[in-house]
Amino acid sequence: MVRIGVRLPQYGSTWSEIRDTAVQCEGLGFDGIWVNDHFQSPGRRKRDATFEALTTLAGVAQHTGRARLGIAVLSASYRFAPVATKALATIDAMAPGRLVVGIGSGSDRAEHHAYGIMFPPPLARTARLELTIEVMRAMAASPDGASVEGILNDAPNHPAATPPIWVAAHKRLGLTIAGSTCDGVIAAFVSPTEFSRRRAIAEQAREDAGRPPMDWCLYTFALPDVPETDAWLAAQARALDSTPGAIRRWLAGTGIVAPPDELREQLDAFAAVGVTDVVLAYPDRMPTEAWDALAQAVL
Secondary structure, eight states: OOEEEEEOOOBSOOHHHHHHHHHHHHHHTOSEEEEOOOSSOSSSOTTSOBOOHHHHHHHHHTTOSSSEEEEEEEETTTSOHHHHHHHHHHHHHHSTTTEEEEEEOOOOHHHHHHTTOOOOOHHHHHHHHHHHHHHHHHHHHOTTOEEETTTEEEEOOSSOOOOOEEEEOOSHHHHHHHHHHOSEEEEESOOHHHHHHHHHHHHHHHHHHTOOOOEEEEEEEEEEOSTTHHHHHHHHHHHTTOOHHHHHHHHHHHSEEEOHHHHHHHHHHHHTTTOOEEEEEOOSSOOHHHHHHHHHHHO
């Protein structure tokens, strides 16, 4: 059975709204509660309140007790790898066994520029991703003191933590790194055919490395198409000086907009190509009842 999680409304919201949505979604039965890793909104409203990933998960950990807590995905370029690993170990201690670390090389050029973070060419970013994974693995395997040439020197990591690492990748090199060193792959906004292609590359690398079976995660927008849908989209439409219909059309071109039965059928098509986990994202500013409807449609 596919495990279904949701991304929290971390853009254009207040902390109390994020917290309450996390509690609501855990109560509805969603498997996981996820956040993105952005310092500014990736949408059109760059100055909307944007809640940082690691501190948000640490806060959510205090108000939930069952659902997995995940990041889709941590940018390897945003934080010094040992510091990020230490922060993740702290979250894992707050929510034992619930943390999933999605990680990628970083792709938002404008956000890097805004915050003074270097944005090197793709191969250099991939090398940074690979090094970050090596550091995370070393600190997990040797909590009494890990060493990685040029970066770690007998560095302890207590409280010890070994959260699974899922890599967001779409090219052969990144997928090979994922399959040979990590525990899962995240693919965003793709078709079942494209997901299957990526899975085949990573799976071959996993087999070649003799590693255990992996998790395979789809990240996508999802919106139940019901009579109330336009009313749910109204607040976001006003914020964007747009219309519910325009937002609906954009979502349909990027993710899944369908009546509840068809929405579940489309998710089943991903399960048929090996997806084990799904993270569903809503537009910003969705009301409480929209989360209830999503649960009714997909759980």
